[in-house]
Amino acid sequence: MHEMKKAGLTSVALLSALSIAIAGCSGSGDKEQPQQSVKPQESAKPQDSGSANGMKDGKYDPPITLTTVRAQQPTVKFANGDSIENNVWTRAYEKEYGIKLKTLWAVDPTQLEQKMNLTIASGDIPDFFQVNATQFKQLAEADLLADMTEAYNKHASEGVKKLMTEGGDMALKSATINGKLMAIPFTSPTKEGSQMVYIRTDWLKKLNLPEPKTMDDLLAISEAFTTKDPDGNGKNDTYGLAIDKDFGILIGFLNSYHAYWGINVKDASGNLTYSTIQPEMKNAFKKLQEMFKAGQIDPEFGAKNMTKVYESIANGKIGMFYNGPYAGLYPLQAAKDKDPSMEWKAFPLMSVDGKPAKSQVELGVGGYWVVKKGVKNPEAVLKMMDFWLKTFYDNKSDDIYKEFNTSPVDSNQVWLLNAVSAYKSFKNVDESLRIIEAFDTKDMSKLTPEDKGVYEKIQKFQTGDLSNWGWNLIFNKGGSMSVADQYRKNDLYINNEFITTPLPSMIEKGVALGKMEFETMTKIILGQSSIDEFDKYVEQWKKQGGDEIIKDINEWYKTTK
Incomplete structure (x- = not known):
């Protein structure tokens, strides 16, 4: 299932790279x-x-x-x-x-x-x-x-x-x-890098919209960002939600529907099953199809990788996107540099129903x-x-x-x-908490030298230096690390339970299954296939090797108990 993993991990790989800039550390993704x-x-x-x-x-x-x-x-x-x-x-x-x-x-x-x-x-x-x-x-x-x-x-x-x-x-x-x-x-x-939703708050203000508290609020904002000319140029040229062709920045949206992309999760009987074939995924893609039909998603998303999407964000065409807590530095700082009037804020995942939304995470x-x-x-x-x-x-x-x-x-x-190292799971979250406390108490004694560097960048932003805007968005009170801390405090994660190297059946069948998966889901969003095509995809996925893979994964899973 190499191709399936590739899409689900695109944003994780990006976040690992950004973590170098923030924390001075990163890991490979094997x-x-x-x-x-x-x-x-x-x-x-x-x-x-x-x-x-x-x-x-x-x-x-x-x-x-x-x-x-x-x-x-x-x-x-x-x-x-x-x-x-x-x-x-x-x-x-x-x-x-x-x-x-x-x-x-x-x-x-x-x-x-x-x-x-x-x-x-x-x-x-x-x-x-x-x-x-x-x-x-x-x-x-x-x-x-x-x-x-x-x-x-x-x-x-x-x-x-x-x-x-x-x-x-x-x-x-x-x-x-x-x-x-x-x-x-x-x-x-990995957990610290879980996705959240970033929203143009200057557009909210212009359209007199409150900050979202529910998924219905979020969907209403997406519609307004598409139809009510939030950039004020008199043209119908803005989109409520950003999607890339590999679905890397779609993960958070799917998780809001309790749908998890390309991982193995426990079913009701305690066995492992493949997340993408579950009915929750159908519900999420049905909504995406509706949003695309309503013009809320770029019609060319199927040809745009994340770099191209980030260009659209910098060009002021996107009102909302999902990403990890490091987005304040990239891509948003470049967008802010280009348009200083642009304002963004990170919000936690919102659930489609009464159950808390949880972020999917790899090992x-x-x-x-x-x-x-x-x-x-x-x-x-x-x-x-x-x-x-x-x-x-x-x-x-x-x-x-x-x-x-x-x-x-x-x-x-x-x-x-260094000759031996390992990275903390919530290094930047903890750093943010220390920095927030230092601003509240005016006591910097608990700050590390790196903390002090970030603290000083936020101070510079507060005195008008917009080149440090992204650091404030990430580390200050109410920033993206505050959202990540909320996830940690409430344990809002769904783990990929498959934590070994790919099994032979996955290597043999995974590429073809992954290709079918992307083609089906992309066509559903574009409206080229009915949402009922999802059921046919599930049936074909199982017949063309999926059932064999699930059987092998559960044989492995038994050895871990």
Whole structure:
């Protein structure tokens, strides 16, 4: 079901890219390998290693040496005399923990997967390294990986354990095989990136429309934005709702109808089923067909990717669109730069009925940190992870930020030299809450150096600098991160329950099924097919391999319980 996933994840990939600009971090988007969940010892505290290399004052004594391989970001500049093997991060690992690193090879990120595949195929792997889900599965099946269960239970700090579980237990489940934790997940902020709806509030004001509270309100706004000339140019040239050809920015709309695109969800019996063939999807596309017929959707949407849609937004042709919480920076800041009178606001998903609308989310894992079987000190990876957590996230020192995170002189992203990392599930939501509190209390003592940078950007906006408008839209009170926080507080998510690599039947049948899916749904919106064509699509989807895929997915699902 590769093509089906592609559309559903388009916006997620975009949000991951935007997260770099906001948070200084991102993850790759590979699929994940699961099995039964590891049972962490919640009360366990980090312990010193009992190996031949003893611990003294929190350090290995004598020091240990671990080999690794990695990507080397071409944008990172080294200080004089520094290298991938000798830099501020590697020196800190040795100073703090007695861990020396030897990098066997480092390549451009574009070459990483191929180089890693060659290394894995040779069987001569380093002591620890990061892999994608497919590579993780290959290594586990070849019995080349250390069981990390004991190391995690005994040596992971409480902070690291919180990092691993902040987005739920599925990340650790995906790294667990036959009850054993075989890797440390490279977590990513999937839930934080859930879609919300952005609305032109200057158009609301012009048309004397209140902010929406229900889905009916939202649909009425879409109609008004289409028919009542909100831009005042006397032409019928505006659209209520934006859609792209891959449906990447349609996900939030579908979720408002309790319809979920291209994922596997639990049915009433507790088994997994494919979300796109459910009757809720038919209801959502029926409404989209009505909106298209009424002129509320660009008739050329089927030929426009998200970049083209964003051009329409910047050109003042769109009144409403769905996106993640980072849209204030892209695409909306560029739109604001072009038309300073334009105003937007993010609103939570609104439900078509009395049940809360929930956002669909993928597994928040971008890869896996694995340790070679037989390594004497596998817990060393967790110590370096703890150093990452304290240095990248918890630090409030400007000097440490400049040294380990981002240089204020040339914006050199030194943090990319870390050897082990993972990303918080709600990093930017928490940052927003701290910034809002600082504005309310005038107390900046709880802000990290990065928080202060955003705080200052919002201050500049408040004094008339519109180039920082997007930061205010994201991080200030009532902004998009406030909506994301509302989702978190109320657990408004539907998980894709399929968290392993694609099964053989999915690889064999998925492309053809995905093509049929897009063609059918696009024709329904355009009015070229009756809404009843949806029922025929479901029937054909099942006959042409869908039933086989669902059967195989449930066979896999049984092994995870």
